[in-house]
Amino acid sequence: MKTLRILAAYFCLMASVLPLKAQFKLYTDSKPVMLIDYTNMEGTPYLYEDWQTGNVTLTNGVSNKEPMLLKLNLVNDVISFKDNATGQELEFVVPVQEFSLNLVAGATRHFKSGFKNIDGIAPTAFLEVLSDGKAQLLKRNNKIIFEQQPIGSATKERTFIEKTKYYLVIDGKATVVKADRKSLLAALADKQSALDTYLNVNKINFKSDTQLGKLVDYYNTL
Incomplete structure (x- = not known):
């Protein structure tokens, strides 16, 4: 009986430690986000300008158990997170397989990468999953930087333009809808x-x- 109690205590301890190890792994397997000059531009490169709480799963299976502060850059398709200790914006070294953003009023947006055979979409790109089953409804949001030089001006104006496409995937075949x-x-x-x-x-x-x-x-x- 004593041995069983020791084993039970050990497994309870490991159950509490493993989520912390996964969270620690996420923070240590990270790097500073490559700085891009977005100053003097109209709009934001992000899906949401403010940080959103959420969860991520990397391609190696590591995921967080406690919500993290996340941002999705729609220009370069990078999901970054905020280091709670330093406030620094970091990105993951191991690619992100999927992530969810937890919004106000209980709403959640779920994104995945790894989609193949969709024309013009790289497997590393993130698509929002609106419905998942034998038919998948996917939404692709991305932003491009548009430059124009107004007549009579010596400087160019730069702004973000957002593009949206919907895809219906059935039996591995994607159709733009x-x-x-x-x-x-x-x-x-x-x-x-x-x-x-x-x-x-x-x-x-x-x-x-x-x-x-x-x-x-x-x-x-x-």
């Missing part, structure tokens, strides 16, 4: 009758990513 009824029903034509009924009953707002995801969630139940 628009956030509207016609486009989505055409891509999900094998269940169009059931989806028509669902849309008539539920009055989906096609400007809401959450409701777009619920539509594809419903498709995945059929």
